[in-house]
Amino acid sequence: DTGVSQDPRHKITKRGQNVTFRCDPISEHNRLYWYRQTLGQGPEFLTYFQNEAQLEKSRLLSDRFSAERPKGSFSTLEIQRTEQGDSAMYLCASSLASQGGQPQHFGDGTRLSIL
């Protein structure tokens, strides 16, 4: 169990630029989740995949956000035309889908700073 891996750990970019983050889940986990965490708050759900299918997207996920999991393994989260309000920690988690209550295992996150 190598854990959930996220890359990069930190990203600094100018407003209006596009950014892409990568998440590698625990290998046998078929569910993958993205959350966003702002300073002093708990994580907020963005979207989740079961295998390669994106099954739910939060209303927080505007049209500028897109997530993919093309082969049911790693996932990418892209933000287009970044805005100041996108500054946050983006967390990825994975879990088994065998039954309810399976704990989600989190990566260390990608911290995005918009200049």
Add this chain to the structure above:
Amino acid sequence: AQSVTQLGSHVSVSEGALVLLRCNYSSSVPPYLFWYVQYPNQGLQLLLKYTTGATLVKGINGFEAEFKKSETSFHLTKPSAHMSDAAEYFCAVSDRKGYKLSFGAGTTVTVRA
């Protein structure tokens, strides 16, 4: 819709003292409940979870939590605080479908020597 309320954004305890972190949830049916810990610049680590069965749940690092349906609570305790317990703690709930987590705002614990 589910929601989680953590009472107290900051808790300060002396080393060796009881740690008590409060969590209340709102849900139409008993949900699955979790406590996570987050150290600076790191992701969340699972401390313990409640799904079904025994309402007193033991987790890692000496933490435990009790599910009280009548009070819609899932408070986290540790009998004796250690300096390494200084971190931020999040209570979370998921519905019986068991995927999306809803988190509380978190409680920051500081431990005084």
